[in-house]
Amino acid sequence: MRGKPNRNQPRITNRRLSTSRQRRQQHLLDVKVRARHASHHRNRRILVAVSKVVLALALVAGVYYGTRAGLNRFFFANPEYALSTIAIQTDGSLQRDQILKTAELREGLNIFSVNLAQVHDRLQELAQVDEVQVERKMPNEIDIRITERKPIAWITSEQTVTDPFVSDAAFLVDARGIVMKEKKLLPEYLALPLITGCSSGALVPGKPVDSFEARTALELLRLTTTSFMQTRFQVREVDVSKGYCLLVTDKNHTQVMFGFDQLEEQMQRLEQFLVYSDDSQRQIASVNLLVARNTPVTFAQPASEIIEEIEPTLTPAVLTESADPSQPKPNGKFTPNESKNEPEIRKATAVKTPVQIRKALPYSPGVKKFRASPPPLPSRKKIPLQRFNQEGNPNG
Numbered sequence: 001m002r003g004k005p006n007r008n009q010p011r012i013t014n015r016r017l018s019t020s021r022q023r024r025q026q027h028l029l030d031v032k033v034r035a036r037h038a039s040h041h042r043n044r045r046i047l048v049a050v051s052k053v054v055l056a057l058a059l060v061a062g063v064y065y066g067t068r069a070g071l072n073r074f075f076f077a078n079p080e081y082a083l084s085t086i087a088i089q090t091d092g093s094l095q096r097d098q099i100l101k102t103a104e105l106r107e108g109l110n111i112f113s114v115n116l117a118q119v120h121d122r123l124q125e126l127a128q129v130d131e132v133q134v135e136r137k138m139p140n141e142i143d144i145r146i147t148e149r150k151p152i153a154w155i156t157s158e159q160t161v162t163d164p165f166v167s168d169a170a171f172l173v174d175a176r177g178i179v180m181k182e183k184k185l186l187p188e189y190l191a192l193p194l195i196t197g198c199s200s201g202a203l204v205p206g207k208p209v210d211s212f213e214a215r216t217a218l219e220l221l222r223l224t225t226t227s228f229m230q231t232r233f234q235v236r237e238v239d240v241s242k243g244y245c246l247l248v249t250d251k252n253h254t255q256v257m258f259g260f261d262q263l264e265e266q267m268q269r270l271e272q273f274l275v276y277s278d279d280s281q282r283q284i285a286s287v288n289l290l291v292a293r294n295t296p297v298t299f300a301q302p303a304s305e306i307i308e309e310i311e312p313t314l315t316p317a318v319l320t321e322s323a324d325p326s327q328p329k330p331n332g333k334f335t336p337n338e339s340k341n342e343p344e345i346r347k348a349t350a351v352k353t354p355v356q357i358r359k360a361l362p363y364s365p366g367v368k369k370f371r372a373s374p375p376p377l378p379s380r381k382k383i384p385l386q387r388f389n390q391e392g393n394p395n396g
Helices: 020-027 035-076 096-103 116-124 187-191 212-223 227-232 263-280 303-310
Strands: 085-090 129-137 141-148 151-156 170-174 194-196 235-239 246-250 255-258 284-288 297-299
Touching: 085 096, 096 116, 096 141, 116 129, 116 141, 151 212, 194 212, 212 235, 212 246, 212 263, 227 263, 255 263, 263 284
Parallel strands: 085 141, 151 194, 194 235, 255 284
Antiparallel strands: 129 141, 151 170, 235 246, 246 255, 284 297
16 A cells, blocks of 8 residues: 655655856857958848948939929920910909019919918908919919909098098008008098097007907998998098997988997887988987987977078168269268269169058958959850741741
């Protein structure tokens, strides 16, 4: 019988008698290599690597210069691709010379050498330009289409401007608030409304106007383009210098005071006042729309009353005949201010003309019109009298 193993005895396992370092040393060949041979081999590998790099660079350079020479010969230096037509379409007052100078374009340039993106950015920097489209048409044409900003008002920092065409402080502004300073002014710009009293630092050509009051005035001008207000209430001037309201003057010299908030509601109230003014045939002089209830409204004095106050009615005057200047006075002497060669000047005397008084006719019911003398009765022809006998035969 086998005896049972003792659990306290250590278990026998397979172990290597050498370490990893000893095993590596057992497989090494103890060979001595000459230093000259090793350095030669290393130099050759470096030379091969450098040669490959040089060959690759030479190949790339050859491809680059060859491609460039080919492009210059067939495209960039080809006279068939010389720019001969520059078509410009604009809907405003920009001149062709100004556009070409800004875009740095001229005829004779190679069409492939023109960077369309740069041309677009240069033209977009103009204050009058809203949108730009640049198109290249082979082989020798470039089309430029420009949509200019439409000015809706003049804007200035001064309180009064007599002629914005000649004022250096007056600028044009479009509906989006972009300030413009155009070189060529069209005649229709003279009829645009004027926004006065704006801060001078907020007016920079090509930049949006930096003023809350001015932007509110532009919004007010936009609201006046409705069907009724465009014909009845045409704004001529907007004063934004007060700081708490907009003082608007229209073509009829009516002054309306607007608040900065709820412009649409104020325009509706103004429309009601204008309708009442037209119905009553009374001209409005001023309206204060800052007051929501019991709005103060003043009416202008009629023209007939103004004329009567300035020039009252005068009775007709007749100048008397002047005496003969050569005839002396009864006393035989001339006055110091009187000359023999000058006529005597006398004051005009008023002559009263008698007024004819007519008698009133009595009123008769049913008669609408009276006459001083009744019309004569129509005349009738006389009929001869004839005698008849009983048989109906006339007597002789």
